[in-house]
Amino acid sequence: MSKETGRTLKGGEPKQLPIYPHKNKLVQAVRHNPFLIVTGETGSGKTTQLPQYLYQAGYCKDGKVGVTQPRRVAAITVAQRVAQEMKCTLGREVGYQVRFDDCTSQDTVVKYMTDGCLLREVLADPSLSQYSVVILDEVHERSLNTDILLGLLKNVFCNSAGATKGRSFPLKVVVMSATLETDKLSAFFNDCPVFEIPGRVFPVTCTFGSAVGPKDVESSFYVKEVVKVALDVHTSEQAGDILVFLTGQSEIEHACDLLFDKAENIDYRYDVLDRTVEGILILPLYGSMPTDQQRQIFQPPPPGIRKCVVATNIAATSLTINGIKYIVDSGFVKQLNHNSRVGMDVLEVVPISKSEAQQRAGRAGRTSAGKCFRIYTKEFWEKCMPEYTVPEIQRTSLTAVILTLKCLGVHDVIRFPYLDCPEERFILEALKQLYQFDAIDRRGKVTKLGELMVEFPLHPGLTRALLKAASLGCEDLLLPVAAMLSVENIFFRPGHPDKQKEAAKKHRALAATTGSMNDFATLLSVFNSCKSSDRPSAWCKENWIHWRALKSAFSVETQLREILLRLQQRRDFPVETFDGNKSELFRRCLCAGYFTNVARRSVGKVFCTMDGHGSMVHIHPSSSLFEQEAEVNWVIFHDVLVTSKMFIRTACPIRYEWVKDLLPKLHEVDVYELSSVARQEVTEDEMVKWESREAAKRQQEGSAEDAL
Numbered sequence: 208m209s210k211e212t213g214r215t216l217k218g219g220e221p222k223q224l225p226i227y228p229h230k231n232k233l234v235q236a237v238r239h240n241p242f243l244i245v246t247g248e249t250g251s252g253k254t255t256q257l258p259q260y261l262y263q264a265g266y267c268k269d270g271k272v273g274v275t276q277p278r279r280v281a282a283i284t285v286a287q288r289v290a291q292e293m294k295c296t297l298g299r300e301v302g303y304q305v306r307f308d309d310c311t312s313q314d315t316v317v318k319y320m321t322d323g324c325l326l327r328e329v330l331a332d333p334s335l336s337q338y339s340v341v342i343l344d345e346v347h348e349r350s351l352n353t354d355i356l357l358g359l360l361k362n363v364f365c366n367s368a369g370a371t372k373g374r375s376f377p378l379k380v381v382v383m384s385a386t387l388e389t390d391k392l393s394a395f396f397n398d399c400p401v402f403e404i405p406g407r408v409f410p411v412t413c414t415f416g417s418a419v420g421p422k423d424v425e426s427s428f429y430v431k432e433v434v435k436v437a438l439d440v441h442t443s444e445q446a447g448d449i450l451v452f453l454t455g456q457s458e459i460e461h462a463c464d465l466l467f468d469k470a471e472n473i474d475y476r477y478d479v480l481d482r483t484v485e486g487i488l489i490l491p492l493y494g495s496m497p498t499d500q501q502r503q504i505f506q507p508p509p510p511g512i513r514k515c516v517v518a519t520n521i522a523a524t525s526l527t528i529n530g531i532k533y534i535v536d537s538g539f540v541k542q543l544n545h546n547s548r549v550g551m552d553v554l555e556v557v558p559i560s561k562s563e564a565q566q567r568a569g570r571a572g573r574t575s576a577g578k579c580f581r582i583y584t585k586e587f588w589e590k591c592m593p594e595y596t597v598p599e600i601q602r603t604s605l606t607a608v609i610l611t612l613k614c615l616g617v618h619d620v621i622r623f624p625y626l627d628c629p630e631e632r633f634i635l636e637a638l639k640q641l642y643q644f645d646a647i648d649r650r651g652k653v654t655k656l657g658e659l660m661v662e663f664p665l666h667p668g669l670t671r672a673l674l675k676a677a678s679l680g681c682e683d684l685l686l687p688v689a690a691m692l693s694v695e696n697i698f699f700r701p702g703h704p705d706k707q708k709e710a711a712k713k714h715r716a717l718a719a720t721t722g723s724m725n726d727f728a729t730l731l732s733v734f735n736s737c738k739s740s741d742r743p744s745a746w747c748k749e750n751w752i753h754w755r756a757l758k759s760a761f762s763v764e765t766q767l768r769e770i771l772l773r774l775q776q777r778r779d780f781p782v783e784t785f786d787g788n789k790s791e792l793f794r795r796c797l798c799a800g801y802f803t804n805v806a807r808r809s810v811g812k813v814f815c816t817m818d819g820h821g822s823m824v825h826i827h828p829s830s831s832l833f834e835q836e837a838e839v840n841w842v843i844f845h846d847v848l849v850t851s852k853m854f855i856r857t858a859c860p861i862r863y864e865w866v867k868d869l870l871p872k873l874h875e876v877d878v879y880e881l882s883s884v885a886r887q888e889v890t891e892d893e894m895v896k897w898e899s900r901e902a903a904k905r906q907q908e909g910s911a912e913d914a915l
C-alpha cells in the first residue's frame with residue numbers, strides 16, 4: 208500500500224456522516240447541559256466528530272476534551288483517524304493514552320484513552336481539573352471501568368458543590384451510547400437530556416445455519432464452518448466486503464490461514480501479511496494487533512478485490528469498517544466471567560446475546576442493504592443465547608475497582624451509585640481479597656500497602672508479589688514477570704502442525720534452561736535472554752517468540768520500574784530481609800501474591816485448589832510442569848483456562864511451608880465483618896437481615912449442589 212494513501216482520507220467523509228447536520232445543535236446542547244447523552248447508530252460519527260466539533264467551538268481553550276473507550280484498539284485507531292482529519296501529528300493536538308502506552312504531549316487537547324486510564328487520572332486528580340469536557344463513549348458496552356466512572360461522575364458532579372470544587376470552570380460530561388438504555392442513563396443523571404442522531408439503516412437479511420446447535424456450545428469447530436461460509440459468500444455473492452466475527456487472536460489467525468489456504472489452495476505461508484489471493488484480501492483484526500496492520504483494515508480494497516475482515520467483537524460497535532455488506536457470525540464471544548466454581552475470573556468462550564447478534568448483523572446495513580449469515584441454528588438462538596449481555600460489573604472480580612473506590616474516599620461501596628448494582632457477594636468477595644492482600648484492614652480502611660498497590664495498573668495479586676519483592680530488594684526478579692504477564696502471549700504458535708511442533712520444542716528448551724519447572728522463571732529468563740541479545744528480533748524469530756510482544760514487555764517493565772522507584776522514595780516503603788537461595792526467594796515473593804491461587808495434588812494428575820472452592824484443576828500442556836508434574840505436590844498458578852477441563856496456566860511448584868501461614872487468611876474473615884466493612888456503618892437490624900439472607904442463600908446453594 209503506498210505511503211500517500213495514509214495522508215488522504217478514505218471512506219467516511221466527515222461531512223457525509225449522519226452527525227454532521229446536527230453539529231451546531233449538538234455543541235449548543237453541550238453548552239447548556241452539565242450532563243448530556245448522545246445516541247446514534249454505530250458509524251454515525253459520534254466518536255470521531257463530536258470531539259472535533261467541541262474543539263472548533265473553543266472547548267479546548269480552558270482544558271482538554273477527553274474521550275474514553277472501553278477498548279485500547281479503539282482508542283488508538285480513532286485517535287489516528289482524528290489526527291488525520293485534523294491534519295496534525297498523532298501525539299500533538301490529538302493523542303491517545305492506553306495502559307502502558309502514552310502518546311500525548313503538552314499540546315494534546317483532544318485525548319482518547321481507555322476508561323481504565325481516566326479512572327487512574329481521577330485517583331490523582333478527583334475533580335479532573337485538566338478537562339473541560341469528558342466524553343464517556345461506548346457506554347452501551349457496559350465495561351466495568353466505564354460503569355465505575357459513571358457512578359463517580361454522578362457522585363461528584365451531581366452534588367452541586369462538586370461540579371466546581373477544585374476547578375475554575377464547570378466540567379461538561381457527555382455520555383455516548385449506541386441507542387441502548389438511554390432512558391435508564393438519563394434517569395441516572397437526574398433526567399438529563401438525550402440527543403438522538405437519526406441514523407440511516409438499511410435492511411439486513413439474516414439467515415440461520417445448521418452447523419452449530421444447542422449441543423455445540425463447548426466445541427470450537429465453528430471456526431471451520433465460519434471459513435466455509437465466508438468462502439461461499441465470496442464465490443456466490445455480489446461485490447461487497449465481508450466481516451467475520453470470531454472470538455480471539457489464535458482462532459482468528461487460524462481462520463485466516465484456512466481462508467488463505469483454501470482460497471488459493473497453496474501451502475502454508477509464514478508471512479501473514481498481504482494475503483491477496485483469488486480476489487480476496489484477508490485481514491485479521493483483534494485487540495493486540497500492531498497498529499500499522501490495524502490501519503489497513505480501514506483502507507478500501509484495491510479495485511476488483513473483496514476485503515474479508517476476520518475480527519473479534521471489537522468490530523461490533525467500537526470500530527466501523529466501511530464497505531461491509533456481508534456478515535458471517537460465529538455466535539460466540541470471548542468473555543471474562545467470574546467463575547464461581549473456581550472462585551476467580553476466567554476467559555471463556557460463550558454464546559453472544561441476541562442483542563449482540565443484532566448489533567453484529569447491523570454492521571452489514573450501514574450504506575446499503577446487506578446480508579448476515581449466522582452459522583448457528585434457530586434453536587441455538589432460542590435456547591442458548593440470552594436476550595442481553597450482562598454488564599461486566601455483574602460478572603467479574605471487583606477487587607481492583609473497589610480498592611480504587613476506597614482510595615478515592617468512597618467507603619460505602621455497597622451504596623455507591625451503580626447503574627446496575629453488582630451482587631453484594633461480589634463486593635464482599637473483593638473486600639475479602641483486599642483484606643487477604645493486606646490492602647485494607649479489618650475495618651475496611653485502606654492500609655499503607657493498599658495505597659502503594661493502587662498505584663500499579665496490575666492485578667492486585669501480581670502487585671502484591673511485586674511489592675514483596677521490592678521490599679526484599681529483589682524487584683529485578685518480579686518486574687519482568689509482571690511486565691510479561693501484562694502483554695499479550697509472547698509464545699508464538701504457528702498454524703501449521705509441523706511448525707507447531709518445532710515451536711513447541713524451542714519453547715520447551717527455553718523452559719529447560721531455568722531448570723526449575725517454574726513458568727514464571729521461564730518468563731524471566733526469556734525476558735533477560737532477549738534483552739541481553741545483540742540481535743533481539745532475530746533471537747525471537749529463532750525461538751518462536753513474538754518480538755512485538757516482547758518489545759512491549761520491555762517498555763512495560765520500564766514503566767513499572769518508574770512507578771516503583773517513585774514509591775520507594777517514600778519513607779514508609781516497607782523493607783524486609785531474607786536468608787535463602789535465589790530460586791526460593793523468587794518463589795516466595797510469588798507466593799505473597801498468589802497464595803490465593805494455590806493447588807495441591809489430589810489424585811493422579813489432578814490438583815485441587817485451596818481457596819475453599821476445592822476445584823479440580825489440571826496443568827495446562829503449555830506449562831513446563833506438564834510432563835514432570837509427578838514430582839510436584841504443591842503449585843501456585845497465574846490463571847485458569849476453562850475448556851473441556853479446568854487448566855491452570857503459568858504455574859510453579861512451591862513448598863507447603865511457604866504458604867502455610869498465608870493460607871489461613873483465605874478463611875479468616877467472615878461475612879459479618881465484611882458486610883460492616885462494606886457499609887461502614889451497619890445497624891443491628893441490617894445485620895440480622897443480612898445474616899438470615901446469607902443463611903438462606905447458603906442453604907439454597909447447598910440444595911442446588913445436592914441436586915447435581
Ligand code: CDP
Pocket residue numbers: 217218219220224247248249250251252253254255256284285287288505524525526527528529
Ligand atoms: O462513533 P460512531 O460509531 O458513531 O462513528 P465513528 O467511529 O465516529 O465513525 C465515523 C466514520 O469514520 C465511519 O465511517 C468509520 O468507518 C470512519 N473511521 C475510519 O475510517 N477510520 C477510523 N480509524 C475510525 C473511523
Ligand code: MG
Pocket residue numbers: 250253254255344345524525
Ligand atoms: Mg463510536
